[in-house]
Amino acid sequence: xxxxxxxxxxxxxxxxxxxxxxxxxFFFRRYEDVSMDxxxxxxxxxxxxxxxxxxxxxxxxxxxxxxxxxxLGEKYQECMEKQVPGIVKVALMGQAYYQFSxxxxxxxxLIHFYGSERFSRENPYTAEIGKGYGDCRRxxxxxxxxxxxxxxxxxxxxxxxxxxxxxxSFMGTLSLENRWRLVVEAEGFSYGQFTSEFFRFMMPAxxxxxxxxxxxxxxxxxxxxxxTEPLAPDKRKRKKQ
Numbered sequence: 280x281x282x283x284x285x286x287x288x289x290x291x292x293x294x295x296x297x298x299x300x301x302x303x304x305f306f307f308r309r310y311e312d313v314s315m316d317x318x319x320x321x322x323x324x325x326x327x328x329x330x331x332x333x334x335x336x337x338x339x340x341x342x343x344x345x346x347x348x349x350x351l352g353e354k355y356q357e358c359m360e361k362q363v364p365g366i367v368k369v370a371l372m373g374q375a376y377y378q379f380s381x382x383x384x385x386x387x388x389l390i391h392f393y394g395s396e397r398f399s400r401e402n403p404y405t406a407e408i409g410k411g412y413g414d415c416r417r418x419x420x421x422x423x424x425x426x427x428x429x430x431x432x433x434x435x436x437x438x439x440x441x442x443x444x445x446x447x448s449f450m451g452t453l454s455l456e457n458r459w460r461l462v463v464e465a466e467g468f469s470y471g472q473f474t475s476e477f478f479r480f481m482m483p484a485x486x487x488x489x490x491x492x493x494x495x496x497x498x499x500x501x502x503x504x505x506x507t508e509p510l511a512p513d514k515r516k517r518k519k520q
Contacts, residue, residue, distance in 0.1 A: 294332050297322050302343045306385035310392060311341065341404035344393045347386025348411035351379050355418040363428025363502045366486060370478060370504050372419050373449050377474055377506065380454035387454050416446045423485075430489050441485065452477050475506045 300322035303415045304313045315336055319326040333339040358371040380387050393408065421444035426432030432441075453474060455463070 297329060297332055298342055301339050305340060305343060305389060333472050337398060337402055338404060340519055341393065341402050341408060345408050345411060347383060347390050348408060350383060350386065351412055352415050354379060355415050359418050359422060361502060364429050364431040365422050366431035367499055367502050367504065368422035369419065369426060369445065370428055370482060370499055371502065372422060373453060373478065374504055376449040377453040416442050421448060430487050432485050433487050436485060478506050
């Protein structure tokens, strides 16, 4: 291996190590409670070395946010590649968002925080983050277009607008903030029940209603979808009035 190649590999490894160290800190602390000194200490490097790779803390934070969005994009792409009707792909993408929120709560929290107006649009990663989310929405739009083509989704729905409605719904409903989870649980419902009811509400809203293409819970479940279980009366453990 040439020395230049070795130096480049070492440089990339050092950069990855910095991101990993920062990620661990940001996952368990507030943004304001993490300093570049903390990150340098965690990765056992001089702070000046950190600045050779990242202009500031905001840029480093954005790099971690981008990591999370890329993971979500990969999950969406896996759903798109399944040999199933379009409406099932849409449901699977919603489930993928739910699974992402459960599996990677740290990334999700950072993504939501980065969406606040406190971060500069001049950050070089801002455009990449926007593109990453845009790619996820476009994959969802393609699934909707497929559903219209295979007659499992209403033909009069606009694929772009429907993808926007669904993406925003996924973001708000399937990654519910803890304060809203507490409200749901206080009424006697589990978060799993809450998400299942969301899909039972959403899927009929976009389904074509074509009897020859009607899909039931079993058709979705056969494709790996598990959030279609009806909310049986005995599961409604509501508080006594």
